[in-house]
Amino acid sequence: MHPFLESLVAALILIGAFFLLVGALGLARLPDMMRRLHGPTKATTLGIGALLIASMVYFAAVRGSFSIHELLITLFLFLTAPVSAHMLAKAHILRAQAERDRLPATGTATGWATLDSGHPKGE
């Protein structure tokens, strides 16, 4: 393997590990539930992205064949990360009274979907 490719793979793995560590740190250090959501949803996507690119470069160089599994992993990750974050946020809003008091008004005729079924009261 060419030294340049080797150092590229090494750098990508280090970058990936760094962002994964920061994501985990954010989860541990930030003070409340909603702020903690920011660490794992963002810092980790770039971390895993960098690791997957490293894997693609490595196998392209070693086997000489282009591997596309990694692209698919990235795609699935980008599809699932926002959905799970959204569900966690909704569950938190539903459970925590203090969080509900902090929500701004919707500016429309109905409330937020977690707390309001969208039908007028009494139906």
Add this chain to the structure above:
Amino acid sequence: MRARLLPHPLLTLLIAFVFVLLMNEVTPGVVVLGLILGLGIPLLTAPFWPGRPRLKAPLTIAAYALLVTWDIVVSNIEVAKLILFRRGDSLRTRYVCVPLELHTPEAIALLAGTITMTPGTVSADLSADGKALLVHCLDTGDAEATVAAIKARYESRLKRIFE
């Protein structure tokens, strides 16, 4: 006839494409099997797709994907800085409410996903009538500027793609 046999042409192509990616090789057999799955699955699941999003500007999607990818990289670095160099309780965290001009459910879902993946924001809830989005900002000085940025950068582009 065409609508009955091929209820969702885009989904057919997408399933075939993802299947080829999953098998990690491009051979005639894999492509044919992918196409068979791509034809069969939309036929079986057609009742679950009452409305199909129409794409007005398909090429804009590629530009949008590139823009979002770039923003994901930038947002990761920004959030990493906030986590590493700021004390948690010094962050100006707050909710903002983004009024939506989009009506297509798929477009709203895409917007919510984009917001979660990009700088310091997580989409937390949708208003019951689907006309406003609740967004949680990790650190923002100016809530109105954040809302304006989301609307100009993402919503206007999605509106061009879907509506």
